[in-house]
Amino acid sequence: MRSWLLCISAGVLAGVANAACTNKCGSNKCLAAIAADPEFGESFCSSWLALEPATTTVTEVETVTSTLVNVETALTTLTLTTATITVTGSEHSTIFQKRVPTITEVDPALPDPTDAIVSQCSSNDDRISKACSCILSTATASTVTVFETAVATAVVEAESTIVETATENVVATVSVAAPAVTIPANIIVNGAFEGYLKTGNISPWTDTLTSTGGRLDIVNGVNPCSSANGVVTCAGGQVVIRPYPPTTGSKYVAIRETFVGRPSTTYAFSFMYRCLNYDSGTKIDVLYKGAVVGSANQCVNSASFSRSTGITFTTDATGQGEVEVRFRNSGATPYLYFYADDFSAIAV
Structure with a gap:
């Protein structure tokens, strides 16, 4: 079970906030509000904490074959440089970028989950940040491996010394769109100062x-x-x-x-x-x-x-x-x- 779920459960059973959980995850009330909808909670937290896409570096060296024909003496030397592939994100990754929204219209009849989180967290940035860090601490990062194959074939029909050099330097970048962000009807926060x-x-x-x-x-x-x-x-x-x-x-x-x-x-x-x-x-x-x-x-x-x-x-x-x-x-x-x-x- 995820550690933040244990924090929420402990707070509910004991009737009070567990001290260890409070130090790590902040307010149990705030944590429970974010965890109420896990998918939205992770999206909200990634946006709040301004997470950037992870970078995965993959290195692969392929075997190269050489074919010699009608040669009594031949020396084939193959030199390969390391193929370096830098991949940012993937179509299977979920990358959350802070407040660069793809707009989803809000149904005015439904409560805004962002407002609910801010309310339960008492509009306190530190509480929200602690709870979000706790929520995302157990999230599984998606990675992508890109394989590039370098194959060289040398065919020699006379006695000679053959030197083959293959060099591959590959940089692949995959862009992933940010998730949808819900924009409230009133974009002014704490406009009545009741917070x-x-x-x-x-x-x-x-x-x-x-x-x-x-x-x-x-x-x-x-x-x-x-x-x-x-x-x-x-x-x-x-x-x-x-x-x-x-x-x-x-x-x-x-x-x-x-x-x-x-x-x-x-x-x-x-x-x-x-x-x-x-x-x-x-x-x-x-x-x-x-x-x-x-x-x-x-x-x-x-x-x-x-x-x-x-x-x-x-x-x-x-x-x-x-x-x-x-x-x-x-x-x-x-x-x-x-x-x-x-x-x-x-x-x-």
Whole structure:
């Protein structure tokens, strides 16, 4: 039985996590989530750990025959160099490359297994990495052997000295397509910041505090709701961020997140926000790969939140990108701050 299965079984029978398993495989809860679907789990882990194709080197030397006809004295010397065959992958190998997806459309009626794994692993990179290393430690690597045959025949009809030299240098490369990767409907991870309650951070978001200054608080207990055309919508969680942009220097503070979406696809980016102690220059800019793609500046004297509209970006052929949200204090207004929540990017 695989060692990680023993870890899961031990945790279930004892009712607690086995210490040895926890050290090696991380959280049993996280490990069980990845192992729930072995095929998907190995695909997910190979992508997460950014595994590269293995390289197999095969060396073979074949026997060479020489035929001598009507010769009283003949010397045949055959010199062969080693045939070196370098093979990368094979049609029988499964090679997982990190986030270079062949897109599989998601059935919105089914839960996304990636979300389930991230949730059970508490969005903790270290837990996921430990569990994945444990899952893949018993995987059998596929190898391919390529045989090249060098055969030389010398036919001599007169007395002479024959020297035959055969040299073969072969490099064979086989490319294997990466497996399908499931892209969720909303490609922004932890857009509601509820993961903060378990992890104590807003990962995979990062902030610009060290480079731009300002302040960023995580607030629990706010229930953001907005009203548009008489319809009231709420964020569904009570954790929000509270940015305080600086009044000098950059005059903004930002959060960023990298993601993988569908290649060459347009996404609508939106979020809920509220401005406090604002002026006419107060706004929130959204940047995709460093370029501004839209802004939100509907600050009103109301406890209700506003939802940004009309902000879109289009991914390139890789589907990979970074979105940055800048909370600006262009007028250097004292005590200006924002609330923000429920960030999402949905294909249109």
